[in-house]
Amino acid sequence: MINSLRGRLFISLTTIVLVTGLIGGVFAHRWAFDEAIETQDSVLIQIAGLVQSGGFTGAQDLHGVDENSEVWLMELGRAPQGTPEERQLWRLQDGMRDATRQGKPVRVVLKTRSDGSRFAVAQSTGVRDEIASDMALRTVLPIAALIPCLMLVIALVIAGSLRPMVRLADELNARRADDMTALPLRDLPSELNPFVSSINGLLQRMHEMIGQQRRFIADAAHELRTPLTALSVQAENLDHVELPPAARERLAALRQGMSRSKHLLEQLLALARHDAESTDCGQWEVVELDLAAKSVIADLLREAISRGVDLGFERAESAPVRGEPVMLAAMIRNLLDNALRFTPAGGRIDVAIYRDGTKAVLRIEDNGPGVSPEEIGRIFEPFFRGQRPEGEGVGLGLSIVKRIVDRLGGSIDAANITEGERSGLRIVIKLPAAAA
Known part of the structure; x- marks a missing residue:
């Protein structure tokens, strides 16, 4: 059939x-x-x-x-x-x-x-x-x-008649996952109008539902951040109180849990902020990607030293891109936070920024354990932490990075390093380069 x-x-x-x-x-x-x-x-x-x-x-x-x-x-x-x-x-x-x-x-x-x-x-x-x-x-x-000539004409007429449907399907496939704008009804056969109108109605309902979910996450995270901050202050005040060793251990566990919860709320707020961002990309300013990375590395350098990790540039060239400085800084910080979490003491994290034709490239390599082949395709999913969850990570950092890269019109690729005896994870981001 x-x-x-x-x-x-x-x-x-x-x-x-x-x-x-x-x-x-x-x-x-x-x-x-x-x-x-x-x-x-x-x-x-x-x-x-x-x-x-x-x-x-x-x-x-x-x-x-x-x-x-x-x-x-x-x-x-x-x-x-x-x-x-x-x-x-x-x-x-x-x-x-x-x-x-x-x-x-x-x-x-x-x-x-x-x-x-x-x-x-x-x-x-x-x-x-x-x-x-x-x-x-x-x-x-x-x-x-x-x-045979009639058969060829029939094939051409059928292909021409169905071309609007093929064009519509290509347009849907090329959209970002969060693009819920209505499909255009112009230049479409009248027979397709009810079908396209139904799709537009479905997209509108999905847009409203996703908006409600985003607002709920943002509101919940915002409401929970205040009591968590108060609890963190009270826990810090207990540091000056003489407590038995058992109580000290329980206090440390409590502070670690509150720190992880606070980090989760901050990531949820960042995710909601980037999802709700409506600034037109034509209004973005030109940002030097290498300067943004240098600022983030300067902030994380003390943490890298405390972990015994060599964090620095392998290559730092001028690579202007169009975007928001806060957005780019959040993207680079989440990538480096993830690399620091999985890089063992004595390891190193190399950052390379350069321009490749019409693309600005950001490459981050670590010498951690890498990601198992069956999990590497899922590391950009929200709340996915894999089989080796470590530290205070909640599985949202790389998801936020993916959202930012998509919004900037770029691409992101993750692969395990297999050259020689090296191991680790290599993440390469390519963004449209802007004129300096």
């Missing part, structure tokens, strides 16, 4: 064309064959008229009439004579008759002159049928040649 609308239309229409062409070809062949036979009969009658008027005399082959037609003039005399076939012909009445000559079927025209002598103009039936078949075939050939 064919599920393609284009295939169904093509097969249906070509079947109609083939059946119609076959039936028409059979009738055209039959009609052309009969017409060719009648034409040859007329030729024989005309030749007989010329003979009767004295144009030809004596029995002879009339190849001058048609070299391949095998027409003969047979003089039969005033009384039956000659071969049995000629005597049999003499006994027939004047007119068009079927007979035999030398044992082969022929078509003859019998005539009687004014002096009583008779003659016959004969033509081989086999030759007549061959000539008629050839003429009929020439009549049918244009129809046979027309059928």
Whole structure:
């Protein structure tokens, strides 16, 4: 069963064309064959008229009439004579008759002159049928040649008719996941308008639902941040109070949990902020990506030193991009936070920024354990932490990075480092470069 609308239309229409062409070809062949036979009969009658008027005399082959037609003039005399076939012909009445000559079927025209002598103009039936078949075939050939042309025209017409649907599908595939703008109804066939209107209604409902979810996350995170901050202050005040060792351990666990919760809320607020961002990309300023990275690395350098990690630039070249400084700083910070979390003491994190044609490239490499092959395709999903969750991460950092990169119109790729004995994770971000 064919599920393609284009295939169904093509097969249906070509079947109609083939059946119609076959039936028409059979009738055209039959009609052309009969017409060719009648034409040859007329030729024989005309030749007989010329003979009767004295144009030809004596029995002879009339190849001058048609070299391949095998027409003969047979003089039969005033009384039956000659071969049995000629005597049999003499006994027939004047007119068009079927007979035999030398044992082969022929078509003859019998005539009687004014002096009583008779003659016959004969033509081989086999030759007549061959000539008629050839003429009929020439009549049918244009129809046979027309059928493939019609099939090609049908295919082109179907493809042209369905092109708006293909263009609509391509437009949907090229959209970002968070693009809920309505599909345009212009230049679409009227038959597609109800379908596209239904899709636009669905997109509108999804946009409203996602907006409600984002507002809920942002409001919940904002409301929870205040009590968590107050609890953190109270926990810090307990540092100055003399407590038994067991209480100190429980206080440390409490502070670690509150710190992780605070980090989660900050990430949720950042995610909601970037999702709700509505600034037109045409209004973004030009930002030097290397300067933004240097500022972030300067902030994280103390933490990297405390962890025993060598954090620095492998390559730092001018790479201007169009965006918001806060957005770019958040993108780089989340990438470096993730790298610091998984890089062991004594390890290193290399940052490279350079321009490659029309793209500004940011590459970050660490020598941590990397990501398992079955999980590397999911590291940009929200709240995904993999099989080796470490530190205070909540699985939102790389998801926020992905959202920012998509909003900037770039691409992000993550891969495990496999050169030589090295291990770790390499993340490469490519953003549209801007004029300096």
